[in-house]
Amino acid sequence: MIRCQLEIINKLGLHARAATKLASTAGRFSCHIRTGIQEPLVDAKSVMSLMLMAASRGTNLIFEFDGDDEQQAHNAIAELIADYFGEGQ
Numbered sequence: 001m002i003r004c005q006l007e008i009i010n011k012l013g014l015h016a017r018a019a020t021k022l023a024s025t026a027g028r029f030s031c032h033i034r035t036g037i038q039e040p041l042v043d044a045k046s047v048m049s050l051m052l053m054a055a056s057r058g059t060n061l062i063f064e065f066d067g068d069d070e071q072q073a074h075n076a077i078a079e080l081i082a083d084y085f086g087e088g089q
Contacts, residue, residue, distance in 0.1 A: 002065040002074050010084040013056035016047075018085040023047040025080050031067025033077070038062070044077075 008014055014022070026033045026044040034041035035050070041064060042049035055061060065074045080086075 002063075002070050004063055004074065004078075005060045006063055006078060006081050008055050008057055008059045008061060008081065010081075010087050011057060011089045012087070013059065014050055014053060016051060018087070019047050019050035021080060021085050022050055022077065025076050026073065028076070029067070029069045029073035031065055031070045031073050033066075033073055034064045035061050 010018060012018065023045050033044040035044040035053075036042050037053060037055065037059060041062060042053070044050065044063070053061075063074070063077065065071075067073075
């Protein structure tokens with residue numbers, strides 16, 4: 001299992017489009033991916049669960065990756081967040 005914190009750095013935070021991109025990226029992997037600001041963590045493959053967190057810019061999210069492709073999932077999600085969800089800022 002990989003457990004880490006990733007900071008939301010894009011200007012609008014985890015809004016609908018960013019949450020959709022995160023859930024879509026997580027959905028490409030077979031491992032379990034959970035995230036949240038604190039326990040209990042939610043399913044990162046669920047757009048609604050992600051949006052209900054209302055994570056704004058500067059929020060540190062806990063991520064847990066557990067399964068065969070956990071390292072690839074971690075890398076993909078870390079890259080997505082570092083790329084500002086493809087929004088440029």
